[in-house]
Amino acid sequence: MARGLAERKHEVHVIIPSVDKDWSTIAEGVFVHGLHGLFPKGFLKILGRFFGISKYTSLFFYDFLFLLKSTQIVRRCDLLQVEQPSVAVFFALLAKLLGKPLVADCHDVFQALRVKHTGFLRRVLETSIERTVYNLADVVFVVSEKEHSLLSGIVGPECLEVVPNGVDCDFFSPLSVPDSGLRKRYGLADCAVVVFVGNLEYLPNQEAVNLIGHRIAPRVLNKFGNVKFLVAGRIPEGLHLPFSKGLIFAGRVSSVPEVLGISDVAIAPLIQGSGTRLKVLEYLSSGLPVVSTSIGVEGLHLLDGVHVLVEDNIHKFPDRIVELLDDQRTARKLRENARRIVLGKYDWRVIVKKVEDIHVRVARLAVNV
Numbered sequence: 001m002a003r004g005l006a007e008r009k010h011e012v013h014v015i016i017p018s019v020d021k022d023w024s025t026i027a028e029g030v031f032v033h034g035l036h037g038l039f040p041k042g043f044l045k046i047l048g049r050f051f052g053i054s055k056y057t058s059l060f061f062y063d064f065l066f067l068l069k070s071t072q073i074v075r076r077c078d079l080l081q082v083e084q085p086s087v088a089v090f091f092a093l094l095a096k097l098l099g100k101p102l103v104a105d106c107h108d109v110f111q112a113l114r115v116k117h118t119g120f121l122r123r124v125l126e127t128s129i130e131r132t133v134y135n136l137a138d139v140v141f142v143v144s145e146k147e148h149s150l151l152s153g154i155v156g157p158e159c160l161e162v163v164p165n166g167v168d169c170d171f172f173s174p175l176s177v178p179d180s181g182l183r184k185r186y187g188l189a190d191c192a193v194v195v196f197v198g199n200l201e202y203l204p205n206q207e208a209v210n211l212i213g214h215r216i217a218p219r220v221l222n223k224f225g226n227v228k229f230l231v232a233g234r235i236p237e238g239l240h241l242p243f244s245k246g247l248i249f250a251g252r253v254s255s256v257p258e259v260l261g262i263s264d265v266a267i268a269p270l271i272q273g274s275g276t277r278l279k280v281l282e283y284l285s286s287g288l289p290v291v292s293t294s295i296g297v298e299g300l301h302l303l304d305g306v307h308v309l310v311e312d313n314i315h316k317f318p319d320r321i322v323e324l325l326d327d328q329r330t331a332r333k334l335r336e337n338a339r340r341i342v343l344g345k346y347d348w349r350v351i352v353k354k355v356e357d358i359h360v361r362v363a364r365l366a367v368n369v
Contacts, residue, residue: 037063108275144299174287213242
């Protein structure tokens with residue numbers, strides 16, 4: 001989104017809480033500021049474990065030095081868009097104090113309430129802050145009609161805009177990534193590859209991987225022996241991973257498109273979560289046939305049997321994978337239809353034009369007030 005806005009001659013500054021990584025300009029017109037605060041890394045980790053927050057750097061949103069550095073950047077901008085309403089109350093208040101229009105980009109409405117096993121303190125803190133930010137915002141972006149309905153009783157409908165998550169269809173392309181030796185590196189030569197991509201710091205992804213290891217992969221292997229399951233994504237320290245024949249954990253990879261480029265089928269066996277799944281858009285844009293639960297494709301305009309195969313019965317989920325491995329005609333139909341709908345609805349170039357129109361309208365209203 002930032003690159004797309006910059007291509008349309010806007011200057012975009014991105015503020016990211018960061019401890020170790022150095023950030024710089026990632027595209028012409030896009031400036032990324034990796035800021036840290038006073039809190040040491042060890043203290044943040046302890047505090048994160050206490051509140052059940054895996055991304056402990058998000059606690060910088062409550063760090064005085066981080067907020068001071070951020071304020072200096074915000075002062076120079078014409079509009080402020082926050083991407084994490086659950087921790088962005090300071091930025092919402094700052095926007096109001098400085099007279100800047102505020103856009104809250106909501107990726108998943110009240111995630112802390114909708115994901116099981118979230119700690120009580122986190123549920124109370126995040127949902128109250130999130131609600132406050134929505135009420136302070138001039139516009140709230142939601143990713144689907146379902147998310148719109150969840151907020152319609154809290155935020156006036158005139159403030160809500162459905163802006164879907166998107167994907168870079170040039171970066172995730174079925175034609176752009178040759179096999180760069182990954183099959184050999186992971187021992188995947190001469191076999192079918194079923195892929196799952198997901199950060200395993202996120203509880204719904206952990207549950208999905210447990211399903212793959214204990215219930216999905218073994219059944220697929222019984223019916224289609226020459227297959228391996230490849231899981232790509234960050235693995236937090238100390239996480240217990242399921243063991244299964246044919247299950248390979250790649251950890252954090254340097255190039256997700258390369259991993260998708262060597263795969264034959266992609267899966268999203270998610271049983272909880274909120275918002276819409278970026279991984280599914282990346283799968284589809286890469287030309288992969290997809291098997292998913294309803295939760296995995298929730299909020300996306302995808303039809304079962306046309307764009308993806310949807311299966312909520314985990315006992316039958318492996319059968320749908322085998323179906324695609326056996327039937328290349330069906331797999332090809334899904335690939336073609338999925339790529340077509342992604343290009344038409346979910347390419348960032350399509351979405352950015354709508355975002356720009358809303359930004360310009362809100363900024364002009366603020367000037368005229």
